[in-house]
Amino acid sequence: MSTATAEQQVEKKKGEALFSKKNLRLISDPLNENNPITVQVLGICSALAVTAQVKPAFVMSLAVIFVTAASNVLISMMRNAIPSRIRIIVQLTIVATMVILVDLFLKAYVYDVSKQLSVFVGLIITNCIIMGRLEAFAMGNKVWPSLLDGIGNGIGYGAILLMVAVMRELLGSGSILGVTLLPESIYVNNNLMVVPAGALFAVGLIIWAQRAHNKYYETE
Amino acid sequence: MDLFNLFIRSIFIDNMIFAYFLGMCSYLAVSKNVKTAVGLGAAVIFVLVITAPLNWVIKTYILDADALIQGLDLSFLAYIMYIAVIASAVQLVEMIVEKVSPALYGALGIFLPLIAVNCSILGGSLFMAQREYGIGETFAFSLGSGIGWFLAIVAIAAIREKIQYSDIPKPLKGLGITFIITGLMGIAFMSFSGIKL
Numbered sequence: 001m002s003t004a005t006a007e008q009q010v011e012k013k014k015g016e017a018l019f020s021k022k023n024l025r026l027i028s029d030p031l032n033e034n035n036p037i038t039v040q041v042l043g044i045c046s047a048l049a050v051t052a053q054v055k056p057a058f059v060m061s062l063a064v065i066f067v068t069a070a071s072n073v074l075i076s077m078m079r080n081a082i083p084s085r086i087r088i089i090v091q092l093t094i095v096a097t098m099v100i101l102v103d104l105f106l107k108a109y110v111y112d113v114s115k116q117l118s119v120f121v122g123l124i125i126t127n128c129i130i131m132g133r134l135e136a137f138a139m140g141n142k143v144w145p146s147l148l149d150g151i152g153n154g155i156g157y158g159a160i161l162l163m164v165a166v167m168r169e170l171l172g173s174g175s176i177l178g179v180t181l182l183p184e185s186i187y188v189n190n191n192l193m194v195v196p197a198g199a200l201f202a203v204g205l206i207i208w209a210q211r212a213h214n215k216y217y218e219t220e
Numbered sequence: 221m222d223l224f225n226l227f228i229r230s231i232f233i234d235n236m237i238f239a240y241f242l243g244m245c246s247y248l249a250v251s252k253n254v255k256t257a258v259g260l261g262a263a264v265i266f267v268l269v270i271t272a273p274l275n276w277v278i279k280t281y282i283l284d285a286d287a288l289i290q291g292l293d294l295s296f297l298a299y300i301m302y303i304a305v306i307a308s309a310v311q312l313v314e315m316i317v318e319k320v321s322p323a324l325y326g327a328l329g330i331f332l333p334l335i336a337v338n339c340s341i342l343g344g345s346l347f348m349a350q351r352e353y354g355i356g357e358t359f360a361f362s363l364g365s366g367i368g369w370f371l372a373i374v375a376i377a378a379i380r381e382k383i384q385y386s387d388i389p390k391p392l393k394g395l396g397i398t399f400i401i402t403g404l405m406g407i408a409f410m411s412f413s414g415i416k417l
Contacts, residue, residue: 204403205400
């Protein structure tokens with residue numbers, strides 16, 4: 001009886017350490033105050049290109065969450081063994097390997113989405129969020145915080161992606177996930193949201209709204 | 221004529237920034253004044269023109285199915301090979317620029333190594349592979365895309381220099397307004413679509 005409670009306590013203590021306030025902030029910060037897209041300005045390329053519809057945006061977010069988390073963990077494990085002169089190449093190789101895994105997985109299980117994303121799956125390699133997090137966090141932190149940081153930034157990226165995609169698909173095609181919500185009789189589709197320029201406007205407006213809410217101003 | 225057509229297309233119609241959003245990170249970060257924008261744009265053209273044909277050679281003679289040895293398909297290695305070529309080419313450019321123009325080297329600072337992770341470079345190689353270009357087409361395409369990228373970043377830098385003193389809502393300043401201007405420029409560039417030489 002007493003040993004059981006002791007064990008439980010140990011477990012609880014360990015659980016608290018794993019999800020301490022500091023660690024939870026690693027996940028929650030990138031969602032708003034330190035969002036990779038709107039505040040750190042990283043990983044814009046793919047964020048704009050895959051967001052004409054919700055489905056590819058969702059798949060893309062999952063892929064990026066996986067790649068950031070996995071490469072953060074791997075680099076964090078190897079951080080003391082990597083000579084700093086060649087670290088960029090090492091990081092790129094790890095990220096490229098993860099992306100190849102994702103690419104093959106997508107081709108095997110969701111071929112149509114993989115066709116839709118075309119080169120943008122490969123371009124996850126050069127997504128600055130991943131390199132940025134590896135440089136700024138994983139190279140100097142232990143494995144567990146790096147995992148949380150990777151997941152947090154991946155989710156922060158995905159959240160913006162989904163917001164842009166919902167806006168664009170709803171206003172541009174009158175549907176979400178291919179289900180028509182605004183039939184042509186009530187709402188005439190705005191083709192501007194489907195073309196690339198629409199993505200830029202959508203992100204610009206999201207940045208405006210978020211910065212106004214957080215009172216975060218840029219001084220030039 | 222086809223090659224020239226492709227060249228013009230990739231500058232104006234399939235512009236890396238306005239049509240595919242490739243290389244947006246450095247486009248947003250280094251577009252605060254025209255001079256650095258010109259330097260980075262030139263570096264991108266240079267790296268793109270070197271890496272895309274190089275990757276074409278690697279793809280055609282090593283990675284494609286049955287290219288190296290009968291029955292061997294290495295195309296799953298494409299990403300790693302491309303990025304390795306790009307990273308080494310960037311290293312080379314960095315060394316050359318440091319030697320030839322220390323002033324430009326100082327101005328480009330951290331962004332030169334970042335060309336390695338500039339999506340437009342890897343994007344050039346991936347589009348080349350996906351659209352199955354020949355070597356001539358690859359060359360025309362990469363030169364055109366590089367020039368298109370150069371054009372876009374120099375244009376936005378000039379605009380940002382001008383609007384520095386404009387009265388923009390505070391939260392929209394900087395990043396937000398740059399996005400919206402880029403969108404407007406994208407619409408302007410759309411008017412080129414449909415042009416055929």
